[in-house]
Amino acid sequence: MNTVITAEKIELPPGAVLKLLGNWQEYLMLVLQLGDRAYPRIKYRPGEILLMAPLPEHGRDVSLLADIAKVFLDRLEHRYDSFTPITMSLPEVSGIEPDYCFYIENWRAVVGKKRIDWENDPPPDLVIEIDVTSYSDINDYLVYKVPEVWLLKNKQLLVYKLQGESYVLGESSYFPNVREIVQQCLQIASEQTTSEAIRWLRNFLQ
Numbered sequence: 001m002n003t004v005i006t007a008e009k010i011e012l013p014p015g016a017v018l019k020l021l022g023n024w025q026e027y028l029m030l031v032l033q034l035g036d037r038a039y040p041r042i043k044y045r046p047g048e049i050l051l052m053a054p055l056p057e058h059g060r061d062v063s064l065l066a067d068i069a070k071v072f073l074d075r076l077e078h079r080y081d082s083f084t085p086i087t088m089s090l091p092e093v094s095g096i097e098p099d100y101c102f103y104i105e106n107w108r109a110v111v112g113k114k115r116i117d118w119e120n121d122p123p124p125d126l127v128i129e130i131d132v133t134s135y136s137d138i139n140d141y142l143v144y145k146v147p148e149v150w151l152l153k154n155k156q157l158l159v160y161k162l163q164g165e166s167y168v169l170g171e172s173s174y175f176p177n178v179r180e181i182v183q184q185c186l187q188i189a190s191e192q193t194t195s196e197a198i199r200w201l202r203n204f205l206q
Contacts, residue, residue, distance in 0.1 A: 012040045012053035017135050022049040024092045031087075031095070043140070044095035052135040061130045061152055061186075062099040064194045068185055068201060069102060069126065072175045075205045080104045081111065088118055088144055096140050100128040104174060118144065126150065126174065138167050148173055157182040 010033065012018060018040075022030075027044040030051075034042060043050040066082065073080050081103045089095040101124035103110050109122050123144040129136040131153040138160050141149050149160045149167065157179045160167040172178045181204070185197040 010034060010040060010051065012051060014053050015055045015132070016051075016053050018051040020049045020051070021047065023047070024095075027095055041097050041135070042095070043097065043135070044089075045140070046093065050135065054130075055132050058099075058130050058132045060189075060194065061132075062128065064185060064189055064197060065128050065130070065150060065152060065157075065182065066100040067194070067198050068178070068182060069100075069128070069175070071198060071201050071205065072178070073102075073104065075202075076174075078104055078174075079107050081107045083124075086116075088116075088123075090118055090143055094140065094143050098124070098127045098141075099130050101146075102126040102128075123147075128152075142167070152182075155186055 010030070022044075024044065027042070027049050030042060030049060034040070040051045040053045043052075062084070066084070070080075070082070082100065083103075084100045085097055086101060087095065087097050103122075104125040106122040106125055110116060113121075123141075123146045125147055127141060127146050127149045129138075129149060129151045131151055136151060136153075138149055138151055142162075142165070145162060147162050150172075151158045151160060159170055159172050159179060161170040161173070175181075181201065185201055188197040188200050
C-alpha cells in the first residue's frame with residue numbers, strides 16, 4: 001500500500017510514520033476528516049502533525065499491557081476507569097491519542113463524563129504507549145502532567161514517573177514488580193497466546 005493523503009482519504013501502509021508541517025487548524029481539519037476511524041493515529045505538536053499506521057503487534061501489545069494493569073487493579077481492589085481510544089488535546093499546544101489510559105486515584109473526576117476537559121479536569125493517572133515505529137515520545141505527556149507513563153519499546157517496559165517538569169525512569173506507583181511481570185507475560189504471549197499470559201498472571205497473584 002502506498003501513502004495517500006487527499007481531501008477525500010488518508011491511507012498509510014502499516015508501520016509508516018508521516019510528519020507534516022501544519023498548524024492547529026490544519027490538525028483539526030485532519031481529525032475531522034479521519035472521523036471515528038481508529039487508524040491512522042494522529043498527533044499534534046506546535047508546527048507539526050504526525051500520522052502513524054500501527055503494525056499488528058502494536059494492537060496485541062496494547063491489549064496485553066492493558067489487561068495486565070486491569071488484573072493488578074482488580075487484585076488490589078482498586079476502583080478505576082479506563083479508556084481507548086481517547087484524544088487528549090490542548091488548543092494550539094498538543095493533540096495526542098494514547099494507546100490506553102487509566103484513571104485510578106482520580107476515577108471520580110471522569111465517572112459518567114462524555115467529554116473530558118483537558119484544561120481543567122485531572123489527567124489520567126497512568127498512560128500506556130507502545131512504540132514500534134518511533135512515533136511515541138514520552139515528553140508529549142508533560143503538558144498534561146500525567147503522573148505515570150508506561151512505554152513498551154523493543155519489548156522492554158520502561159516506567160516513567162513525573163518529577164517536577166520532567167519524566168524519570170522508575171518503578172510503578174501502582175503495581176509492584178510490574179516490569180518483570182510484563183516481561184514474563186510477553187514471553188508467554190509470544191510462545192503461546194495473550195490469554196495464557198493473563199491466565200498465568202492471575203494464578204501468580206493468587
